[in-house]
Amino acid sequence: MGIKAYLMVKTKKTDGEDNRAIALKDLETMPEVEAAVPVLGEYDVIITVDTPAKAGLIAEKIESKGWLKNLRVLKVEPVQPNPFLDEVCSLPGGECVRWCMQCGMCSASCPNVNQMDYSPRKLIARIRAGRRYDVLSSNTMWICASCYLCTARCPKDVKITELMHSLERLSAQHGLLNKVVSTPAMYKAFVDSIKKNGRVHEIGIMMQFYLKTNPFAALQMLPVAMQLMIHRRVGIKPTKIKGLKQIKAILERAQALGGT
Amino acid sequence: MKQFSYYTYFPGCSSTEGTAAGYGQSIKEVGSPLGLALIELEDWNCCGSTPYGSTHELESLCIAARNLALAEKAKITVLDEKDTPVEKADLDLVTPCSCCYTTLNRANSIMRQYPDLKDKVNECLDAAGLNYKGRVKVRHLFEVVYTDIGLDFIKSKIVNPLNGLKVAAYYGCQLTRTEPAFDNPRNPQTLDQLITSLGGEPVPFPLKDRCCGSSLIIPEPDIALGLVQNILESAASNGAQCIVTLCPLCQTNLDAYQAMVNRKFKTDYHLPVLFFTQLIGLAIIPKSLPVYIPKYPLVPEYLGLHTNIVSPNPVLNHLFMTRFYAAQRS
Numbered sequence: 001m002g003i004k005a006y007l008m009v010k011t012k013k014t015d016g017e018d019n020r021a022i023a024l025k026d027l028e029t030m031p032e033v034e035a036a037v038p039v040l041g042e043y044d045v046i047i048t049v050d051t052p053a054k055a056g057l058i059a060e061k062i063e064s065k066g067w068l069k070n071l072r073v074l075k076v077e078p079v080q081p082n083p084f085l086d087e088v089c090s091l092p093g094g095e096c097v098r099w100c101m102q103c104g105m106c107s108a109s110c111p112n113v114n115q116m117d118y119s120p121r122k123l124i125a126r127i128r129a130g131r132r133y134d135v136l137s138s139n140t141m142w143i144c145a146s147c148y149l150c151t152a153r154c155p156k157d158v159k160i161t162e163l164m165h166s167l168e169r170l171s172a173q174h175g176l177l178n179k180v181v182s183t184p185a186m187y188k189a190f191v192d193s194i195k196k197n198g199r200v201h202e203i204g205i206m207m208q209f210y211l212k213t214n215p216f217a218a219l220q221m222l223p224v225a226m227q228l229m230i231h232r233r234v235g236i237k238p239t240k241i242k243g244l245k246q247i248k249a250i251l252e253r254a255q256a257l258g259g260t
Numbered sequence: 261m262k263q264f265s266y267y268t269y270f271p272g273c274s275s276t277e278g279t280a281a282g283y284g285q286s287i288k289e290v291g292s293p294l295g296l297a298l299i300e301l302e303d304w305n306c307c308g309s310t311p312y313g314s315t316h317e318l319e320s321l322c323i324a325a326r327n328l329a330l331a332e333k334a335k336i337t338v339l340d341e342k343d344t345p346v347e348k349a350d351l352d353l354v355t356p357c358s359c360c361y362t363t364l365n366r367a368n369s370i371m372r373q374y375p376d377l378k379d380k381v382n383e384c385l386d387a388a389g390l391n392y393k394g395r396v397k398v399r400h401l402f403e404v405v406y407t408d409i410g411l412d413f414i415k416s417k418i419v420n421p422l423n424g425l426k427v428a429a430y431y432g433c434q435l436t437r438t439e440p441a442f443d444n445p446r447n448p449q450t451l452d453q454l455i456t457s458l459g460g461e462p463v464p465f466p467l468k469d470r471c472c473g474s475s476l477i478i479p480e481p482d483i484a485l486g487l488v489q490n491i492l493e494s495a496a497s498n499g500a501q502c503i504v505t506l507c508p509l510c511q512t513n514l515d516a517y518q519a520m521v522n523r524k525f526k527t528d529y530h531l532p533v534l535f536f537t538q539l540i541g542l543a544i545i546p547k548s549l550p551v552y553i554p555k556y557p558l559v560p561e562y563l564g565l566h567t568n569i570v571s572p573n574p575v576l577n578h579l580f581m582t583r584f585y586a587a588q589r590s
Contacts, residue, residue, distance in 0.1 A: 092317070092370055092377070111471045115483050143483065146310045147433035147471035148362075152445040168314040182479040190311035190475075194323065198305040200273040209478060220481075224516050228279060231567045233516075235277040242303045243326075246388035250326060253387040254319045257380055 004034075005055035005076045008043040009062065012069035019067035020044050026065060032058045043072070052076055082130040087170070093162025100124045100158050106150035116140040120150055120160050123167075136176040141167045142183040182213045195251065198241035203234050265408055266338065266348055267399075268331050269298035270364070272357035272508065273306050279516070280357075280508030282564025286537040287356055287401065289563055293417060293544055294409050298354060299336055301327065307363040310475065321377065322384045324367035328353070329385055329392040356401040356537075358434040358507035359474075364398040369439060400435055402506045402536060403442045406450050411457040417544040421459030423582035425575065427539070428465045428500035428531075429455055430491065430514070432507040436469060445469075451536065455504065458543045467494040472513040481520075488513050489521045492529045502532040502575050504539050511535060515569050532572040538563045542579065 009027070011019040020038065027036040027047055034048040049055045055073070062068055088094040100121075107119035117138040118126060126135050141164040150160040168187075171177055177184050189208040193201050206225070210218035228234050241247075275284035291298055304327050312320040331353045337345045355361050371378035371394060382391055405414075429451035436448045443450045448469060452462040470491055473484025491514065495503050505511050515533040522529055541563040565572050 092374060111487055112483055143476070143480065145471050145474045145476050147474070148437035149433065149471070152437040165310070165314045169317060172315060183476070186475065186479040187311035187315050190309070191315055194306045194308065194312060200278070200306045202274065202278045206478065224520060227519070227569045228516055231569050233279045233281050233567050239277065241305050243305065243388070246326065246390070247305060247323070249387040250322045250384045251319055253384040254322050257318065257383065
């Protein structure tokens, strides 16, 4: 947890010349300065420094400059810790959450946005607000069909689809799975099939999924299954690969390494 | 005679004996006339697809990387023009499935981006005596046909032009949108060009790359069926006689669930959904086509056309009738 200091800088005019640009340039080159933002009004630039000790150092540095007229400390405040944001940012694809500019192109592109608890834009806003429960228990990422339209269109190159997959994993880890959608059960059936056979056995997945969730829903799908069967598009017996032992060994090692 | 181009072939689960068995069959039949030598990857496993990546990060990378490691190791011996054996290695990994393409490419790019993850993956692969250096290039079969084989070569092979068959080119989502993009992700054109060069007529199709719902069709059928209906409506209202696609999952959703959409939304779509390899096959494989009764499920067992649930007979009849009239005129 850090402490941030905000300093306000007023520049003076030398020989009628405006020194604001030079001041901004100087401030930006100082390594201790986190951000320098030009403002209008009584003062010209606001700078952010991350600890009070550094603030003293930087104040001395600035006071030695010729363009300085007035320097004032605006405020010193502790930075609110946001462990959830840090956690998301440490995942592959998650680091882009910081540079999202909330334009809403992802939500406008999403084919399933009207079924989601929060649109992708709102979800990112909630991650940045540190709302762990809201984000991880929502249905948003489970309704994402991974069509990548948001990722293709995002002007800031935020990897939204990748982020959704990371959130799906986080949500399972924290035991905050959404209770309404049944996508997690389908994913589990899919993964189990790979672990068992090395390849996906589609009918096996369907059976496991419907037995675990709602066996009556299977009746609704019966005509489709019949048609697939008639047209010889269903492998009744699963194909097992020869390297099943390899798969097992690889996965055991992965679990030992603590990979989720 | 064109030289054969050699590739390592990753068929994917559904194209072998699953829901897209017809895709696999048509690829086998179309491969050699196009000069494609697809050598199946020995003992491949499922790429993991979205579900594995959404539940376990490291495990999903390892599952995908096993295939990549096997492909990196694979070597084949072929005979050249003078019948001397030549060893070929470092072949591109070609898959006909958009999901496999995305997943394998994702594993590649994540391992490139995060070297420490790559080391971890290699540590896991080591348990099976494998190692992946990161050299394999993953490509989609359609991209290979479009760029390596080329439309000019396909044109020179045509024996039965499609004679103005109205086709809606459906790209699906993952092929054009994920890295490395080979077509314009906002308005892809390559499949339309293929249809034109086969003698067909691509219809305007605004939802050509809109999502079909993919695997959501199982857990959330109400959402996915709505998406399928949008796509079918867009194709039908623009006068398409059939839809052509290049992804097994898109084909299953649009084809097998079409009757369900008709029931749910009280519509009457009857759009055969063909794979692009089936369409190429219809144009380049010499075969006499008899007349078929529309909507009756009696189709020839070539190019995997018998696996299409919405009967492709109207398409075959169009080809037969236009050829019949052309013969009479001449």
